[in-house]
Amino acid sequence: MKKHSVCLIFAGLLFLLLIPAVAFAGGQKDKGPEKEVELTFPTFWVGQDSKSAPIQTLVDRFNEENAGKIRVVIEPNPDTDGYRSKINSGLAAGVVPDIFVFNPDPTTFGYYESDLLMDFTDDLTGDWAKSFADGYIQASTMNGVVKSIPFEIGVTPIWYNEDLFKKAGINGFPKTFDEFWAAADKLKAAGIVPTSQMTGGANAWTSMLWYSHILASLGGPTVWERPLTDPIYVKAAEILLKLYTDGNTTKDAVGGDAGVAGGHYMAGNTAIFINGPWYIGRIKGDAPAVHAATRLAYAPAVSGGKYGAMIGFQLSNLAAGNTDDPVKRAAVIKFMKFLTDPENVSMISQASGAMFALKYEMGEDVDPLLKQFIEISSQASFSVPHFQSQYRIEVVQELGQAIGAMVLGKATPEEFVQMLIDVNQ
């Protein structure tokens, strides 16, 4: 009898173990309206990210101002690829964070097809809508519905180290590719590697931006209306190939990731680099001398192409999980308005160097490099988004592999483009 009781207790314990596992698998329920509304905010704006500190400051301030009513909880996820996977798998499972961020592209705009995202169409009106710079709300609208709020934007001109240019006897950044190759030869003669490149990471970021600049020069403001079969893609690939050969980049560019490309520029090993304003905070902290010597320029024009193009795009949109709870919905809207408030956005911009899709005033102590970003983007002859924003993620993923194949002699520029076409089908 005693033996049976012990067995029964053990069996019961096993079932008890099963219950919480199943219960947790089902997800947590929303809290009642009488309680403090807790909003989860998983984000990659943490850790080393230049926006980490200002975002945390704003969230703390919001929580303080709304104590007892709303509490925003940051869930740190410093790995952007991992973050994207988490959001994707969450959406597939029907579990969406209360507030989250995504990089707008043809793949992520697919989120709009679900009814899991909060619809801001009726909220983004009046003064709130007027606080956004022209065109961004429209760019975040699909089929008349706004399911994400434009937030961070990016412009990615060419960065060059003026000190290294002077050392090589070059005055100013070349305006044509013929001048560019001559300048690259001078840099090499002075023992300086001309450019940072990379085929690694999820999108071969630096090289993808070079490719976008070259295509913009060749195709002008309507470049992305041209299909991948257009000859400009092959011509741009030929120039990209030259950027990788003849010592025009570092030996570790093939296979290198953003850390390699940015690291060489910050270490003063390379003279030319491309990235957005969000990188200002990083370079200012890690390589102040290079930060001080950095000047911005438009990419050189391809022979017969256009000069003065800027690659500009929406970098991050804010989104929220849909809810039937009006209190929770109101809390989300309140936080979104707080985060996109021009004064708060100005604070983030000054602290991190990032730029935003809102109309905001910059203080007097603006970082000189950020000032250059604002000037060069406002003076551009035209602005187009980058390659990544025009194609589904699988094409972007293939780009790095295709560049590698071309640089290593396994594909011609024509075959490079064909690799992209194959994946795009």
Place this chain on the structure above:
Amino acid sequence: MDHYKSRKWIVVFLLPLVIMFFLFFILPLGFVFIVSLTKWGGFGKMEFVFLDNYRYLFQNGTFRIAIRNNFIWAFSLGFVQITLATVVAMILSRKPLMWKFLRTIYFLPNVISQVAIAMMWIAIYNAEYGALNRLLELAGLSRFATNWLGTIETALPAVILQQVLYIGYFMIIILAGRMTVPDSLYEAADLDGASVLQQELYITIPMLKDILITSMTLAMAFGLRHFESTFLMTAGGPANSTQVMGIMLYNNLHSLTYGRANAIGSILIILGFFVIVLIRRVFGSSSFTTEIRQ
């Protein structure tokens, strides 16, 4: 009656785990197979496309490279890594000087994050500042210096090598098995004039056959579902030369092509089953309970 009671309790004890196994393994597995027959972006309606995802994958050159690489991984881990682990276990089982310290050192990488290890090897292999190229230069072999992870010919061997060297996990399993082999067998062989090598070949290996087959099966399964170090070190590049199915699956999840991702998952499951059966057939059947008895 007692027999009946004991069967009843077996059912009672097994039921919770069977339910959990069904909920968290069998059910998702069925879901994987069903989704693999659809075109689905993670939300919205699933469109049944039957075998289209499989057809696409087998016609895709990159996927064929990935399958080939997964088999290279499986055989490298199953044969090279297990051989190295066996040799080291045999040496340590003879308790040389500092053998306990060495056993810990060999096992240490298994408790270190794979990310940290991959970062270390990226630094070692780097073409600009890597330790390997520096060593070659110091040895007067600078003509062999290269971009180890950025060259098609060297990238796959470089990634496999760093993984194969971490033998600690299997070395511990084999060493534990070796310690259970009675010393009297070796003493008798010694009296008969058998050399150390002969003792290991004709006593240790036959006695550890089941453990070795199990280790080999596990290592090959790890090779087939390999993902981490390749993803961290090359992301499948350059030019897809180190591509593996795990990375393709991950990329398809990223691009919201869940049907294709699940088709890759299904193929991985089938290949895993095939490899396990193959090993058992080639090396003879092995009972896991035999190992427990040892």
